[in-house]
Amino acid sequence: MKRSIGLFILVLITAVVLIVGWLYYQDRIDNAGGAASGSGQQNGGSDDSSRGGGSESGINAEGLNAGLQNQLEEAEQSGEPLRLVVAGSDAVTSEGDNSFPQQLADRIEENWDGISTEVETITYDDSTSLEVLNDGGPEEMAGAGADLFIFVPFAVSDNGTVSSDDTIYATREITEAVQENDSAYYISAPQPWYEAQYYLEQLDAVEGYADEAGVTYLNHWSAWPAVDDEELTDYVGEDTPVPTEQGHTAWTDGIWQHWTENGS
Incomplete structure (x- = not known):
């Protein structure tokens, strides 16, 4: 037991x-x-x-486009102005200091303390894509020393004059030249055009090229009235679509949304 x-x-x-x-x-x-x-x-x-979202940086990266974010951080670290270069037709600067390049620069400074900006615009009157290409446009744009570079294709001048294939060819040459530099590169849609037709086909082709090339395409048209809405003539001319100040603000709003809300 x-x-x-x-x-x-x-x-x-x-x-x-x-x-x-x-x-x-x-x-x-x-x-x-x-x-x-x-x-x-x-x-x-x-x-x-x-990425700018931590305590080491005052830049909030949530939803921020990667190219813009990187350039903001570099400007913050270096203390140098952020250099924004916009190239396109005269429509880019049709409202002087109230045009969208300066409005974008102002918003950058307003939203990120300690960041200063420097703006340069490169415009080519009413030249077509092929004329800009033959006159050394790609080399001029590539030498601009941009941190942020926005190219606005010459679709208005090309409309009815230059084929979509040639518009794409010129856009490709410009893109490849500028992308050799250490800058954030974007292709922006030009301004809308009231009751446009062939113009829309050209822009579809440009957007398709940007997608294939892996370039961020800034389609800002959601910030404007529709192309079949007569209200659009308050934003651009009816016969020649030169943006008014209201149009440039819409252009700014649309790009800003891409840069800060989509991460694209």
């Missing part, structure tokens, strides 16, 4: 030791997993900081 009791006690002690050992082992595994998770979160925090 005493022998049976002693055997029972031995088995019980063995079981308790095994259970305690197992619990200790599980606790070590759980703690190791928690440390690994904590390390991952710290790494994630470092990644966020490098």
